[in-house]
Amino acid sequence: MSEAAIQARELTRRFGDFVAVDHATFQVQTGQVFGFLGPNGAGKTTTIRMLTGLLPPSSGVARVAGLDPAAESRRLRGRLGYMSQLFSLYGDLTVAENIDLFGGLYEVTGERFRARRAWVLEMAGLEGQEKRLTAELPLGWKQRLALGCAVLHEPPILFLDEPTSGVDPVARRAFWDLIDALAEGGTTVLVSTHYMEEAEYCNRLLLMNRGRVIAEGTPGELRARLETPDASLEDVFVELVRREGGAVVG
Amino acid sequence: MIDAVRLLAMARKETIQIRRDPRSLALAFAVPVLMLIFFGYAITWDVDDLPLAVVNEDAGTRGERLVDAFTASGYFVVAVRPARRSDADGLLVRGSVAGVLIIPPDFSRRMSAGGPAPVQFLLDGADANTATIALNYAEAIAGRWSRDAVLSGRTVALPADAESRVWYNPTLASRNMIVPGLIAVIMSIIAAMLTALTIAREWERGTMEQLASTPVHRLEVVLGKLLPYVVIGMADVALAVAVGVTLFGVPLNGSVLLLAVLTLLFLLGALGLGIFISAALKSQVLATQVAMVATYLPALLLSGFLFDIASMPAVLRAITLVIPARYYVAVTRGIFLKGVGIQVLWVQGVAMLIFATVGLGLATLAFRKRIAA
Numbered sequence: 001m002s003e004a005a006i007q008a009r010e011l012t013r014r015f016g017d018f019v020a021v022d023h024a025t026f027q028v029q030t031g032q033v034f035g036f037l038g039p040n041g042a043g044k045t046t047t048i049r050m051l052t053g054l055l056p057p058s059s060g061v062a063r064v065a066g067l068d069p070a071a072e073s074r075r076l077r078g079r080l081g082y083m084s085q086l087f088s089l090y091g092d093l094t095v096a097e098n099i100d101l102f103g104g105l106y107e108v109t110g111e112r113f114r115a116r117r118a119w120v121l122e123m124a125g126l127e128g129q130e131k132r133l134t135a136e137l138p139l140g141w142k143q144r145l146a147l148g149c150a151v152l153h154e155p156p157i158l159f160l161d162e163p164t165s166g167v168d169p170v171a172r173r174a175f176w177d178l179i180d181a182l183a184e185g186g187t188t189v190l191v192s193t194h195y196m197e198e199a200e201y202c203n204r205l206l207l208m209n210r211g212r213v214i215a216e217g218t219p220g221e222l223r224a225r226l227e228t229p230d231a232s233l234e235d236v237f238v239e240l241v242r243r244e245g246g247a248v249v250g
Numbered sequence: 251m252i253d254a255v256r257l258l259a260m261a262r263k264e265t266i267q268i269r270r271d272p273r274s275l276a277l278a279f280a281v282p283v284l285m286l287i288f289f290g291y292a293i294t295w296d297v298d299d300l301p302l303a304v305v306n307e308d309a310g311t312r313g314e315r316l317v318d319a320f321t322a323s324g325y326f327v328v329a330v331r332p333a334r335r336s337d338a339d340g341l342l343v344r345g346s347v348a349g350v351l352i353i354p355p356d357f358s359r360r361m362s363a364g365g366p367a368p369v370q371f372l373l374d375g376a377d378a379n380t381a382t383i384a385l386n387y388a389e390a391i392a393g394r395w396s397r398d399a400v401l402s403g404r405t406v407a408l409p410a411d412a413e414s415r416v417w418y419n420p421t422l423a424s425r426n427m428i429v430p431g432l433i434a435v436i437m438s439i440i441a442a443m444l445t446a447l448t449i450a451r452e453w454e455r456g457t458m459e460q461l462a463s464t465p466v467h468r469l470e471v472v473l474g475k476l477l478p479y480v481v482i483g484m485a486d487v488a489l490a491v492a493v494g495v496t497l498f499g500v501p502l503n504g505s506v507l508l509l510a511v512l513t514l515l516f517l518l519g520a521l522g523l524g525i526f527i528s529a530a531l532k533s534q535v536l537a538t539q540v541a542m543v544a545t546y547l548p549a550l551l552l553s554g555f556l557f558d559i560a561s562m563p564a565v566l567r568a569i570t571l572v573i574p575a576r577y578y579v580a581v582t583r584g585i586f587l588k589g590v591g592i593q594v595l596w597v598q599g600v601a602m603l604i605f606a607t608v609g610l611g612l613a614t615l616a617f618r619k620r621i622a623a
Contacts, residue, residue, distance in 0.1 A: 054462055074465055082463035088456040092270050093263065104259020105464040146460075 003066060005030045005157055005188040006051060011060035013046050020046040022211040023060065028190055028204070030156075033183045035202030036192035037237060043211040044192040045085060048161050051190070052082050065157050078106070081150035081158040085165070087142050089149060091135030095126050098134055098149055106153035120148030123178060140171030147178060151187070158182060160191040164198065176201050196234040205233075207240055214244050252473070256466050260474025264448070268478055278444060278482045279489070285436045286429070286490050290498055293432070295424040297383040300348040301329035303338045310358020312399075316369065319395040320351065325387045342374055349373045349384055361399065418503075418587045426501065429494040430586035431555040433487065434516075434578040438549035439542070441483055441517055445524030446534075446541035448475045449617060453532040468617045472610065476521055483517040484510070494586070503589030509581070512595065515602040516578045520545075522609025523574075529616040549575035577601045 006028035013021040021043040028034040036044045049055035051064055053073030062069050067076045089098045099120055103113045121127045124144035126137075134142060143163055151158060160179070164172040176198065183189050191202070199205055200219055207215040207222075215222055222236050268274050302320065306313045320326045329347050332338045338350040352370040360367035371388050373381045419426045449471075452458040461471065491509070494500045524541055531537045550556060552566065553575035559567060570576045577598040584590040584598075592599065 052463055054459070074467070077463060077465040080463075082460070084456065084459040084463070086456045086459075088458075088460035090263065090267070090457055091455070092267055097263070097266055101259050101263045102464065104262070105256050105461070105466045107253065107255050107465070109255060149460075150463075 003063075004028060005032075005065065006034075006190060007063045008047070008051065009061050011047065011050055011062055012058050013043075013050060013055065014058045019211050021050070021057075024208070024211075024213050026206055026213060026216055028188060030188050031183060031186050032203045033179060033189045033191065033201065035199050035205045036190065036208065037194070037196075037199055037205055038192075038208035039194065039241075041210075042208040044208055045161055046211075047208070048082075048159050048190070048192060052080060052159055053077065054082075078153065079155055079157065081153070081155040083143075083146050083150045083158075083160045083163050085161045087139070087146060089134050089142065089146050092133065094131050094133055095121075095137070095145060096130035098145065099152070102149040102152050108153050116152050116154070120145070120152060123181075124148045138171075140167050140174070143167055143171070143175060144178065147175070151182065155187070157188045158190070160189065162192050162194065164193065164195065172198070196232065196237060199233045207237060209241050209244055212244075215240050251467060252470055253467070257470045257474050257477075260466065260470055261477040264475050265478040268482070274444070274447070277440070278479075279486065282436050282440050282486045283489055283493060285440075286432055286493055287497070289432050289436075290425065290429050290494075293424075293428050295379070295428075297380055297387070298325050300326050300380070300384055301346065302326045303330045303332055303341045303347040303350045304328050305332055305335050305338050305350065305352045307355045308353045308357040309355050310362075312358040312361050313353035313369075316353065316357075316392070316395055317351070319391050320388070323387065323391050325384070325391075338372070342372060345374060345376070347374075348377075348380060349388070351388075425498055426587060427583065429498045429500045430582035431553075431579045433490045433494060434575055434582045435549045435553060435555050436490065437483065437487060437513075437516070438520055438553075438575040438578065439545045440486065441479070441520035442524035442527065442541040442545045443538060444479050444482065445475065445521045446528050446537040448479075449525060449528040450532050450534040450537045454534055469614050472522075472525055472613050472617055475525060476518070476610070479521050480514070480517055483521065484513065487513045487517075500586060502586055504585035505589075505591060508592060508595070509585045512578075512581045512585075512599055512602065515599060515606055516574065516581070519574055519602060519605035519607075519609035522606065522611075522613045525613035526609065526616050529613060529618075545575070548573045552576065553579045555579050574602065574605045577605070 004027035008027070009025050011021060011024045012019065024043070024047055036047070038044050046055065050057045051062055051069055053069035053076055056070045064076055065079045067079070069076055090101070093101065096117075099117050103109070103117065108116055121130065124141065124147070126141060126145060129137070129141075134145065137145070147160070147163065150160075164175050167175065172195070179189055179191065180201070193199065202219070204218055205216065205222060206213060215225065217225070219233060222233070222240075225236075225240075268278070304317055306317060308314070317328065321328055326349075330341060332341065335352055338352070341347045342350055350370075350372040352372070354369070357367050357369065369392070371385070373385055375381045449458075452461060487509075491502065495502050523544070527541050527544065528537045531540060552559075552570045552573045554570070555575070559570050559576065562570070581595055581598050581602075584595055588594075
């Protein structure tokens with residue numbers, strides 16, 4: 001078996017006395033849609049930031065696309081796409097200008113850029129909206145544009161940090177169709193969410209609470225651990241957190 | 251290490267953002283010209299038309315001729331003629347006159363007798379600068395008038411005669427000195443303010459995180475942000491020079507090309523300083539304030555613009571060595587008034603090259619793509 005797309009071993013991050021991520025160990029196989037579940041403050045965002053090289057770990061190691069994010073972040077960034085929790089494209093640029101910018105930053109040029117640009121506009125349903133200021137778009141469209149910009153360079157690995165928070169259920173569903181399509185094309189997707197119904201769309205799930213990994217497996221395996229095959233994932237999650245002795249927030 | 255595609259993508263994005271933001275456009279183009287016009291008219295060290303109170307108690311006619319000599323000079327105007335000396339004191343206290351000229355009753359008689367004929371000149375020393383200049387004028391006027399009166403047409407060769415010629419600014423118009431210096435001071439402030447917002451804004455809006463996740467190098471971010479502001483800064487200086495020459499009539503004696511090259515060096519450092527402040531503080535409000543404090547007072551007080559550096563205490567003189575505006579003030583004044591070339595200004599050129607290197611170096615070092623907590 002080839003090397004996993006993402007590996008974390010004992011990954012830990014402390015901010016002063018606070019341990020945001022506590023010895024997290026897991027791996028994500030190539031082509032999987034891997035879900036990060038957990039309440040706010042569970043350490044999902046911090047883990048993603050360490051995996052993308054935005055934040056150095058306090059201890060532990062990670063390998064993403066065969067590279068060490070802490071030491072080889074610049075090389076790694078050409079091979080991954082990242083969409084942060086808050087909408088973070090430029091609101092004062094138009095749709096087309098945002099695509100131009102990220103095309104430039106990812107060095108996607110010429111014919112390839114024109115093709116990718118057309119693909120993003122079609123994928124995000126933004127054809128004919130190229131000249132609109134991004135700030136004026138509805139949130140669901142903004143998120144699809146942000147996804148498009150994050151995968152302009154066709155990265156093998158994609159990190160999505162709560163990409164659908166604040167988006168209405170219909171737009172959320174449409175967004176997950178895009179994730180599915182990317183995964184079918186071979187992209188490894190690590191996505192964090194606190195919407196339990198979204199967990200069903202993932203191949204594997206990792207449950208985090210208070211910085212610790214409390215469970216990992218397919219949605220079916222996690223249900224089986226409770227010996228209640230027809231329980232909702234939400235029930236599973238609440239029960240696992242309760243057994244951990246932690247409180248469920250949010 | 252630096253990739254042209256990424257650098258240009260950053261510069262283009264920054265340009266679009268400046269163009270869409272009326273506030274940054276106003277700060278970039280309207281503020282420098284307005285400041286130049288306001289300060290250019292407001293600041294002047296020329297002393298003329300000083301209001302004078304004259305108490306002429308002279309029984310003869312010569313006292314009045316001395317008064318004529320004062321008004322004919324153009325430096326003084328007779329504002330009021332109090333009847334008594336005691337009335338004049340009150341005028342000086344209230345500041346309604348700059349000086350009081352008192353000619354005693356026996357002035358003409360003493361003049362005729364060839365003896366010393368003292369007149370009294372009272373000055374308001376509260377404004378020491380104006381009082382000093384007024385005193386020099388008064389002494390010169392009285393001296394020349396006395397000599398003419400004694401010689402009455404004859405010429406006498408003086409043993410030592412200072413023949414003064416004022417070079418570079420023959421009319422000693424202070425505006426000719428103020429406007430070029432002012433351009434340097436204004437650009438010190440504006441340049442740092444322009445870039446102080448740029449990186450802090452990315453942090454505050456959350457766009458930095460997306461930017462940081464791309465392969466863009468921090469040097470590409472810094473230079474990409476710098477490029478459009480260099481163009482704006484150069485346009486500002488061109489505009490200010492045009493206003494100085496046309497509106498204020500300041501002579502531009504030196505090479506425009508040299509001015510452009512040295513301005514570019516200065517701007518690289520000043521804009522870099524703004525980026526450094528922005529990257530280090532990550533808050534637009536804080537960065538603007540720090541940029542203002544870090545540039546405004548040093549540029550105004552320690553650049554040699556208001557106060558002559560040579561007459562500062564040694565400690566302050568040493569501090570001025572690290573004030574970039576000091577070098578740029580010397581450049582604008584030197585090129586405008588003296589028309590000097592690189593053979594003189596290379597010292598300033600080297601100093602500003604160091605400043606540019608340090609400014610951009612600090613900006614790049616302070617800019618961290620990593621997200622702290």
